[in-house]
Amino acid sequence: MHPQRLVGWLAPLLVLAAFAAFLAAPPPARAVSDRPIMAFYYPWWEKSDWNYSRMSDLPAPTYSGGDDETLKRHIQQADDAGIDALICTWFGPDEERLNKRCLRMMELAPQMGRDLQFAIIPDQSAWGTLQNVDNLARAIGVLQRDFMSKPNYLTFQGKPVVFWFYPPSLGNLDTWKQLRAKADPNRQQYWFGGTDDFSFLEVYDALYYFDITWESRPGAAMASYAGRLDRYNKANGQNRPFIATVMPGYDDIKYRNGHARDRQGGEYYRGTWQTAIDRNAQAVVLTSFNEFFEGSHIEPSEQFGDLYLRLTKELSDKFRAEVGRGPCQTFPETGFSVCGRILEYWQQNGGLPVFGFPIGPQQMVMIEGKPFQAQEFERNRLELHPENARPYDVLLGRLGVDVLVRQSRDWQQFSKVTSAPNGCLYFADTGHSLCEPFLTYWKTHGLEFDGRSGYSHGESLALFGMPISEPQTEVLSDGNSYTVQWFERARFESHPQNRPPYHVLLGLLGVEIKK
Numbered sequence: 399m400h401p402q403r404l405v406g407w408l409a410p411l412l413v414l415a416a417f418a419a420f421l422a423a424p425p426p427a428r429a430v431s432d433r434p435i436m437a438f439y440y441p442w443w444e445k446s447d448w449n450y451s452r453m454s455d456l457p458a459p460t461y462s463g464g465d466d467e468t469l470k471r472h473i474q475q476a477d478d479a480g481i482d483a484l485i486c487t488w489f490g491p492d493e494e495r496l497n498k499r500c501l502r503m504m505e506l507a508p509q510m511g512r513d514l515q516f517a518i519i520p521d522q523s524a525w526g527t528l529q530n531v532d533n534l535a536r537a538i539g540v541l542q543r544d545f546m547s548k549p550n551y552l553t554f555q556g557k558p559v560v561f562w563f564y565p566p567s568l569g570n571l572d573t574w575k576q577l578r579a580k581a582d583p584n585r586q587q588y589w590f591g592g593t594d595d596f597s598f599l600e601v602y603d604a605l606y607y608f609d610i611t612w613e614s615r616p617g618a619a620m621a622s623y624a625g626r627l628d629r630y631n632k633a634n635g636q637n638r639p640f641i642a643t644v645m646p647g648y649d650d651i652k653y654r655n656g657h658a659r660d661r662q663g664g665e666y667y668r669g670t671w672q673t674a675i676d677r678n679a680q681a682v683v684l685t686s687f688n689e690f691f692e693g694s695h696i697e698p699s700e701q702f703g704d705l706y707l708r709l710t711k712e713l714s715d716k717f718r719a720e721v722g723r724g725p726c727q728t729f730p731e732t733g734f735s736v737c738g739r740i741l742e743y744w745q746q747n748g749g750l751p752v753f754g755f756p757i758g759p760q761q762m763v764m765i766e767g768k769p770f771q772a773q774e775f776e777r778n779r780l781e782l783h784p785e786n787a788r789p790y791d792v793l794l795g796r797l798g799v800d801v802l803v804r805q806s807r808d809w810q811q812f813s814k815v816t817s818a819p820n821g822c823l824y825f826a827d828t829g830h831s832l833c834e835p836f837l838t839y840w841k842t843h844g845l846e847f848d849g850r851s852g853y854s855h856g857e858s859l860a861l862f863g864m865p866i867s868e869p870q871t872e873v874l875s876d877g878n879s880y881t882v883q884w885f886e887r888a889r890f891e892s893h894p895q896n897r898p899p900y901h902v903l904l905g906l907l908g909v910e911i912k913k
Contacts, residue, residue, distance in 0.1 A: 422710070432762045432771060433712050433721060434554065436517065437476060437696075438608075439484040441469075441499035451624050453647040453690045454626050454658075455701040466506065473507050473514055476687060479707045480714030483515035483552040484687060485561050488535070489525040491540040504548050506692035508831035517559040518545055521552070523567035531577050534568065538581040546587075554681065556762075556769035557588035563608060565593050566878040574601040590641065590683075594623070596630045599638060606641040606683050611648035611694075616669030623678055637784060642674035644713075645685045646706050649693030658693070661702075667838070671713040675720050683718065684710070693823065730754050736760075740773050740780050743792040747845045747861065753777050757908055765795075776906045778887060789847055797907040798866060798885050804911055809866040810885060830865040836883050836890045839902040863887040 443463040448456050457810065461468040473808050476484055486500035500518065507514045518541055522528035528537060545551055546558040553559060565574060578589070590604030599605060605627070610619035623874045624640055631638055647661035672683050688697040696706035716847070726737035734756035736744055744753055754776025763772045763781075769781040772795070779795030786793075814829030822833040823840075832840055844853030845860045863886025872882050874891070881892040882905070889905030896903075 400866055402726070417476045429736040432769075433680055433682070433718075434482040434515070434552065435480060435682045435684065435717070436483045436485050436552065436559075437481045438519070438686040438689065439472070439476075439486050440686070440688055441486060441496050441503070443688070443690075448690075450652075452653050454652060454693045454774065455690060455695070455699045458698050458700050458703070459689065464495065464502075466502070469499070469506055469512060472687070473503060473510060473512055474698070476508075476705055477512045478512045480698070480718075481514070481684065481687070481710065483517055483559075485517045485519050485683075488518045488520050488541075490528050490537040491521060491544070492527060493525060500545065502913075504545070504550055507550055515550050515551070516545075517552040517561060519563060523537065523564040523565060529568055531568070531573060531580060534577055535581040538587075542587075554588045554590075556764060557586060557603075559588050559590065561590045561606075562591070562602065563592040565591060565595075565598060571595075571597055571600065574598065577601075596626055599630065599634075599636070604639050604641050604681075607643045608683075608685055609645070609648065609694075610685075611645055612657065612665065613665075613693070616666055617673040620670075620673045620677060633883070639680035640677055641681050641683060642670075642677060643685060644670040644674055644680035644685050645694055646696055647693065650691060651690040656692075664705060664823075667706065667709055668713065671717060671830075679717075680720055682714075731755050732757055732865035734759055736773065737791060739782060741787075743780060744775075748843060752843060752861070752904065753909065754904075754906065757912065774908050774912065776908045777904045778908055787817050789845065794861065794887050796863065796886050797911060798887050798889055801889070801907050801911050802866075802884065812867045812870075812884075815868065824865045828864045828866050830868055832865050832883075835892055835894075835902055836869070839890065839899070842899075861887065874905070 438836070443461065445460060445462050448455065448460040463469075467783065472484075486503065487496060488500055489496050491497055500516070504516050507516070520528060520534065520537055520541070520643075522534055528534050541560070542558070544808075551558055568574065568577065568724070578585075582589070584588040585603075588604070589590035589602045591598050591605050592603075592608045593605060594604065594607065605623075607619055607623055610616070612632045613619040620642060627638060627640060630636065632804070645659075645665040645669065646664070647659045647660040650659060651658050661667065684696070686692070686694045688695050690699075696710055698704040698707060725741065726735045727741055728735040732755045736756050737760065740760060747753075754774055758774040760771055760773040762769050763771075765781060773780050778797055781795060783791050783793050797807065814828075814830070815824075815831055818824035818831035819833060820833050822837060824831050840858050840862060843861060844857030847857050847860070848854065865883055865885050867884040869881050869883045870891075873877050873879050883890045889907060891903045891905055893901055893903055
């Protein structure tokens with residue numbers, strides 16, 4: 399990213415023809431992934447900026463960044479290429495030109511039927527009035543009011559995103575702490591910091607590398623970043639995400655006599671994407687959509703045509719198909735697939751009898767105010783908690799409690815007992831006992847923690863939780879009365895007409911809570 403905002407002449411008809419073919423009808427809406435692909439976008443260009451004396455390539459066609467037709471073309475190009483969000487460079491609310499252009503893109507995208515999202519990177523490194531904590535905090539307040547309030551403003555882990563670049567231009571770590579305390583004291587935003595100084599994770603929620611092309615091998619910079627991030631997380635008990643950077647190449651020799659990284663006909667770009675896949679990146683930043691001074695653009699150009707848009711589509715699809723999912727099993731009974739770690743957990747801990755069929759896709763859900771990947775099954779909800787070590791990286795929802803709450807029944811008001819008969823278990827924490835016919839079922843099922851045959855008390859407890867009722871008669875959804883007992887994560891049902899082991903069944907709580 400460079401500190402000056404400058405931006406002429408017409409492109410070959412061949413590139414325009416190729417672009418016309420690329421601009422097909424809008425694709426079906428693509429929900430923003432929980433692992434978003436985000437591209438840096440520069441709206442500052444003017445017709446007078448385009449000149450081979452200062453850059454190695456020119457866009458095709460050249461343009462002014464404030465024209466609606468330009469903004470529409472960029473929205474369509476980015477969306478069709480599989481980009482989830484554009485990160486729009488912003489000099490604050492008092493610099494009218496970029497402020498209007500970023501806002502205008504956010505207005506145009508939904509009018510075009512596009513679900514492209516947007517985030518802002520306030521570039522204090524290039525705009526003097528932002529190099530002050532008070533002024534920058536005020537700008538963030540305006541950003542929150544005018545941008546974050548829009549439905550197509552990007553969120554990550556449930557929070558609106560703000561990107562930052564080159565923190566020394568504002569000050570040291572203490573200065574940034576002052577800014578965060580003033581601008582976002584309750585940490586309601588998600589700040590991505592562009593630095594390799596991991597001490598800044600006291601301020602930022604995640605770090606990213608803006609430029610990785612100083613390494614000749616596409617994966618080398620990310621390997622260094624991954625190692626340092628892993629050491630930081632272990633030393634601090636954290637789970638900060640791995641953010642991969644992808645780049646087609648780089649060349650700012652004409653602009654600032656910097657450095658160049660040859661694109662190798664697209665192979666360098668492919669290598670950076672493969673690194674993102676191999677390292678299971680939780681998000682991708684793409685440098686860049688249209689930074690021509692630095693020669694990192696994927697926008698159609700005189701030198702490369704639309705090659706890098708086509709590669710971005712191919713590689714973003716590959717990323718989505720391969721990252722975070724692992725092997726999948728599709729269940730024709732419900733039409734849903736179970737993949738990766740959730741599938742592994744489902745298979746290892748009881749499968750169909752314990753959890754039932756999947757009744758929805760894996761998706762982000764809010765649990766106690768925090769975003770997690772989860773998937774609903776007939777009898778429970780499996781939640782991914784990557785902040786925990788195995789086997790506790792997958793947790794079960796407390797659907798027994800949740801269903802009772804949905805029914806407006808307070809389980810804490812159920813009749814309690816002070817002891818259990820001989821041969822039964824007593825749970826003092828909830829004041830309930832566990833006896834036959836449910837006791838044997840409880841003891842012979844559980845989560846697999848220790849690799850030994852059978853299930854320990856702790857493994858059964860982890861699967862079902864403690865009893866939160868005594869056995870009681872209830873009318874279930876089929877209109878018949880059954881003896882049931884509620885647990886934190888399950889409802890045991892007695893079906894004496896069935897032969898063992900089917901004389902005890904688990905209630906379809908996942909189905910019931912979706913009704």
